[in-house]
Amino acid sequence: MKFSQLQVLLTFSTVFFINTVSAGFFNPRSQGLQITKACTRSLTAVAKFCTTADTAKCVCKNIDYAGSYIYCILDHADNETAKKQSIAIVDKLCPAYGFDEAKFNAIYENATSYLVNTSTIAKFNKTKIISYPVYYSVPIYDTYYEVMQNFFNSYHLSFYYGGALTAFFPVIFLFGGILHWFSVFFPQKTSSIRGMLQKSKIVRLTQKHVTIPSLFNGSHAAPAPVTGGHYPTRLHSIFMGMWSFAWLILQCTDYRDHVPGNPYLPTKTEYLTRLIADRTGIIATFLIPLVFVLSGRNSLFIIWTGWKQSTFYAYHKLVARACVLGSLVHCIMYVVFTILDGSYTTYKVEAFWKWGIVAVIVSWVIFFQALPKLRTQHYEIFYAFHFILALFFLIGTWIHLKERSFNVYVYIVVGFWGLDRLLRCVRMLYFGVKTAKVTAVHDEVLRISIPRRKNWPVYPGAYGYVYFMRPNLFWQSHPFSIVGSEDGQHLNFYVKAKTGATGAMLEYAKSQKGNTAEVKVMFEGPYGSQHTLDHYDDLLFFSSGNGIPGVYPYLMNVLKTPQNQARTIKLYWIIQRMETVDWFKDELLALQNYSNVETIVYVTRDSPASSVDLPFKETAEKGESTVDEVTNSVDVSEQSSTETLTNVEFRYERPDVEELCRSELTNVGASDVAVVSCGHGAICDTLRRTVADISGIKTSGRLDYIEEFQAW
Ligand SMILES: Cc1cc2nc3c(=O)[nH]c(=O)nc-3n(C[C@H](O)[C@H](O)[C@H](O)COP(=O)(O)OP(=O)(O)OC[C@H]3O[C@@H](n4cnc5c(N)ncnc54)[C@H](O)[C@@H]3O)c2cc1C
Incomplete structure (x- = not known):
């Protein structure tokens, strides 16, 4: 058995172990407990x-x-x-x-x-x-026993409900993984089954309305206009909706009647506040391990399901928010309960009480700092604080739960979290510290080239996190799609410079001779899973700007197999300026050897006349480095791109992506086709909507939408 399979098995068994065993382990509904408690009360009275x-x-x-x-x-x-x-x-x-x-x-x-x-x-x-x-005293025993029965019934059920809510997602992942691995091991069979199913109207409608589109047809890849978040796909939204509904119902259900006139929980308000406090607290405690498991880069569920990291982050956010809300209700209810029964002043000085409050406050700070608008403003600062706050939350929770022996949940979290961090370190150490060539290939794009060990895995869909070992940046890690170099000796990354680390690296590279800096880097990866594209008749690749590294490795991988060289393959790349072509020219040239690949580049802001081959125009104009220097450093041909790239059709216009995709899919008729995308969020969202729509009318042949783009 492979190590990864063992990990998957361990994760699933641990989750199920937590759920089933802990409900039995904390067994307050046991008749023995209720009898002994009632006997104590009826004697001390x-x-x-x-x-x-x-x-x-x-x-x-x-x-x-x-x-x-x-x-x-x-x-x-x-x-x-x-x-x-x-x-x-x-x-x-x-x-x-x-x-x-x-x-x-x-x-x-x-x-x-x-x-x-x-x-x-x-x-x-x-x-x-x-x-x-x-x-x-028999009457006191009877009253107390009945109170205990009602009280512990609800208390005990909380453990089962917490267990059920924790198991819900792993069960979904279990089925998701079975489908994933079936398609990996039996791609041909999967393809023919899917092709057959496509004939059924129900399946077509399910694809059109459920599996492909996003919730409310909203922005899945692009940030949503008001919140800045990302709508999950409808299928995942259904799972999330079901879970949220179950979470809400299970907080409110199965509370037995209050026993009137009992001296222990005399009023109904006291009784209910106590029960709700326990229910919300226990369920929130159960959810904590799941919150952490879903957040890991090395989450074994990712390996098992082959789903994207961004999907797991969506689940992570949902469960974390439920946990934060549940903890707050737990806290408020306990404060109210202790005020009602007069024990507030006794409890409020206890360490477990104070640390419980600290944990709740910290969890709400995490909630607000993780809101999309704040998170994406300064992602790395968000990420560092998220880590520190999560640590505080765990410490607070540990002290809070220690008194009641529930801190086993914190140990589980520490186990999973620690394992994830350990695996991240192992990945980095295995890759080692390397000297990367970081080149400013034009005014907003960097090419990073890192020497690679021979057996280090590179595959389509792979991405990894780069750590620049510079004094101000070493603590950050940024994800980029991996493009293996032709000679197999390097990992290449094509990076659009933004305002943070990538912007700083661009400035640094620009300040160096030939716009190229030699920088020590560490690398954590590869992450991401690969889709099998071998069994489609037609492949349509859509990318824009720096999304091209997300689709190109797929294209080359398909072309490696001689049989695939008979398939119809189209690559659309939408860029703003002609100079963008230069940093990806070698890769586009490599496509010249394959007559079945049609490459169309849309240039949206240049006209044919302005398409001179001048990489990194801005710096050259400033005279900071000569055009020759730049050209040599990035190994760009002296001829203009349009002349060199005879296999590429340049169109100088802004494409109507929906129209383009529709006409392509109408032309493919009954063949099996995959649309693969990576690029600007809005373009990916348009493609998703269009493919979903067409899948409803395509009566034969398989139609799949594969989005390589990820945002979180
Ligand atoms: C799986 C994946 C693959 C990617 N591949 C590429 C690629 O091949 N080429 C490319 O140009 N870009 C790629 N990106 C985007 C790239 O990671 C970000 O643009 C980069 O991290 C921005 O760094 P910055 O500090 O300059 O950003 P900032 O200017 O600080 O922020 C710009 C945006 O990038 C996001 N961002 C910043 N840091 C991170 C981070 N560590 N993780 C996730 N998002 C972050 C922020 O939320 C913000 O929306 C990829 C992103 C993901 C998730």
Whole structure:
């Protein structure tokens, strides 16, 4: 069994273990627990056996109390299980006293001959310590037992509900993974099954309305206009909706009736606030491990399902928000409850109470700092704080849960989180520190070329995180799609410079001779899974700007197989300026060898006349480095791109992406076709909508939409 398979197995078993075993482990609904608690109450209400200091362990040392107590227990433990549970509880309380069944029976036998009914004693003072066994109060026992039953029923169910909510997503992932691996191991079979299914109207409509489009047809790849977030696809939205609905219902359901007039939880408000406090707290605790598992770069669910990291981040955000909201309700309800029952001043000074509040406050700070608009403003600052705050949250939660032995959940988190971080380090160390050539290939694009170890895996769909070992940047890691160099010796990245690390690297490269800087880097990867494209008749690749590295490796991988060289393949690349072509010229030239590949480049802001081959125009004009220097450094041909790239059709206009995609898909008729995209969010969203729409009318042949673009 491979290491990765073992990891997947371990993850699934751990999650199911947490869910099923912990519900049994924390088993407050046990009859034994309820009997022992009711016996304690019904005895302490009628007599006193020990000093206040000794009360908690009175049963261990005081034979009169032990006799009264065990009599009460055996009077009610009407089955073997309840009896065993009760003995175990007493034994746990008094580990040095050897409470077992024989001792229980002996104490019971001894006590029955001496039991006294305190109500028959004139002027009996129940606050004075006595030295004989007594009968418990039956009415108090009955009331308390009923209260306990109702209370613990809800309490206990909280564990099962927490377990069910935690298991929900792994179950979905389990099925997602089965489908994924079936298509990996049996691509031909998958293709023919999918082709067959496409004939069914229900399947076509499901593709059109459920599996391909995003929720409300909103921005999936591009940030949404108001919130800045990303709408999940409808299929994932359905899973998320079902889970959210279940989460809400399970917070509010199965609370048994209040027992009126009981002295322990006397009012309905007290009773309900306590139950809600426990329910929301327990469910939130269950969700914490899931929140962390879903956030990992090395999440084993990603390997299993082959889904994108961005999909898992969407799940992570949903579960985390539910957890944060649940914790707040838990906190408010406990404050209200303790105020009502008068214990607030006692609790508020306790460490577990204070740290619980710290954890809730920190979780809300995390909630706000992770809102899309704030997150994307300064992503790396967000990321560093997110990490530190999550650590604080865990510490607070650990101290809060320690008192009640629930901190096993925190250990699980530490295990998963630690493993993810460890694997990240292992990946980086395995790659080692390398000297990268960082070249400013034009005024806003960098080419990063890192020497690669021979057996280091490069595959289509792979991306990884680059750490620039510069004093101001080493703590950041930025994801880029990997393009393997032709000679197999380098990993190349084509990076659009933004305002953060990439912008700083561009400036640095520009300041160096030949616009090329030699920079020590570390690299963490490869991540991402590969889609199989071998079984499509037609392949349509759409990319724009710096999205080209996301689709190009797929294209080259398909062309490696001789049979695929008969397939119809079209590559559309939308760029603003002609000079953009220059940094990807070698790769475009490589396509010249394949007559079945049609490459069309849309240049939206240049006309044919302005298409001079002048890479990195701006710097050259400023005279900071000569055109020759730049040209040599990036190895660009002296001829103009349009002349050299005879295999490429240049169109100087802004394409109507929807129209383009529609006409392409109309032309393919009954063949199996995949549309693969990577580029600007808005373009990807248009393609998604269009493919979804057409999949509803394509009656034969398979139609799939594969989006390589990821945003979070
Ligand atoms: C899987 C994946 C593959 C990518 N491949 C490429 C590629 O091949 N070429 C390319 O030009 N760009 C690629 N990107 C985008 C690239 O990672 C960001 O543009 C880059 O990290 C911006 O760095 P910055 O500090 O200059 O950004 P800033 O100017 O600080 O921010 C610009 C934008 O980039 C996002 N961003 C910043 N840092 C990160 C980060 N560490 N992780 C995710 N998003 C971040 C911010 O949220 C913001 O929206 C890819 C992104 C992902 C998720």
